[in-house]
Structure formats: structure tokens, C-alpha cells
Amino acid sequence: MKLAAMTIGLLACAVILSACGSQGISVPKTSPYFRGAVIFRDHCSGCHTLATVGAEGSATSIKNRVKTNGPNFNFRKEEYEQVMYAIHNGGFSGAIMPENVVLGAEAREVAKFLAKYSGEASVGVFSALMYCIVAGNMVTGALGQTASPRLAKLHCDGDLRAFSALLAGLMAFGAVTGIIGLIAVKVAGTPY
Numbered sequence: 001m002k003l004a005a006m007t008i009g010l011l012a013c014a015v016i017l018s019a020c021g022s023q024g025i026s027v028p029k030t031s032p033y034f035r036g037a038v039i040f041r042d043h044c045s046g047c048h049t050l051a052t053v054g055a056e057g058s059a060t061s062i063k064n065r066v067k068t069n070g071p072n073f074n075f076r077k078e079e080y081e082q083v084m085y086a087i088h089n090g091g092f093s094g095a096i097m098p099e100n101v102v103l104g105a106e107a108r109e110v111a112k113f114l115a116k117y118s119g120e121a122s123v124g125v126f127s128a129l130m131y132c133i134v135a136g137n138m139v140t141g142a143l144g145q146t147a148s149p150r151l152a153k154l155h156c157d158g159d160l161r162a163f164s165a166l167l168a169g170l171m172a173f174g175a176v177t178g179i180i181g182l183i184a185v186k187v188a189g190t191p192y
């Protein structure tokens, strides 16, 4: 008896969970954007990524990219007019995305939805990245504070050799950190 009740309970949970999973939309049903979210899931998620509707159609790395992978809307921010343009013309280039995937009121609903929900992840990433600048400024500030009296003294003493060596060292430090940053972007960056 107990076992039967447990099985029924588990089955009910599974049904509820799978219903949520296939739905995949985190916009509340009562929201004015809900219809747009459904239209996006049904017509756009094959080629575009957007977490709000559980869409994963964009490329996840440059290597496995295929022609139909459209921009990832977790990161790319779109305005209403841009979405309407893309829908009517088949993306911005008109080369890959089919034109008029949706029409009329449906196009307007999905454009309104995308203008509101696209680019949300970028805000978080941007804020996190801003802290790299704060940290970087602290290091450069500290280095500058210790180096400038020494530079001044060396210059005063007429020791141009030591002055140039210290200056070159500071500039090399800046260049190397910059290059490391560029390499990190190249290696770990994802297509935007």
C-alpha cells in the first residue's frame, strides 16, 4: 500500500517536472510578454539561444558552429525595430535566416518579447568584468606609487640608465598583462 502511494507520488512528480521541462519558459503566464515567449520558442529557438525560453540554437563554440546558428540572445541585446527588421528581411544579412518566419501580430509580439528579454546575461558579465578593472587599477596604482619616487630620484641623480631600465620594466609589465588578457579572450572567449 505504502509502495503504491510512493509510486503514484513519484509518477506525479515526474509528470509535473517533465511538463515544466518541455515548457521551458520562465516568463509568467500572466505576463504581457508570455505570448511572445511562446512564439520565440516555437519559431526561433532552433537557431537562437535564449535562456528565458530554454532555447539553445546558437553555436556554443567557434569550432562546432554551423551556418544556421544565429546570435545568442542571452548576450546580444536587440531593440524592437532591429527584431522587426530581422524578421522581415531574414536577419541582418538576409543570407541565412528565413525571412518572415512569423508575420503581423505574431512578429510584433515576439519583437516586443525579445527587446525586453535579450541581453540579460551581458549585464551580469559586464558587471563582473568591471571588477577586473578595479583590481587592475589597484595594482597599477600601487606600482605607480612605489615607482614614481624612485624614477624621480634616479632622474635627479642623472642616472639615466637605471631610469630607463625601470621605465622599460614598468612598460613591459603593462604590455605582458595586456597580451595575456588578449590571449585569454582568444582562447576562452565564446562567439557573441
Ligand code: HEC
Pocket: 040, 043, 044, 045, 046, 047, 048, 067, 068, 069, 070, 071, 076, 078, 082, 083, 086, 087, 090, 091, 092, 093, 094, 095, 096, 097, 098, 101, 102, 110, 111, 114
Ligand atoms: C533557420 C535558422 C533561424 C531561424 C529559424 C531564426 N533565425 Fe534569426 N538569425 C539566424 C542567423 C543565422 C542570423 C545571423 C545572420 C544574419 O543576421 O543574417 C540571425 C539573425 C537574427 C537577428 C539579428 C541579430 C543581430 O544582432 O545580428 C535577429 C534579431 C533574429 N535573427 C531574430 C529572430 C527571430 C525573432 C526569430 C523567430 C521569429 C528567428 N530569428 C528565427 C538564423 C535563424
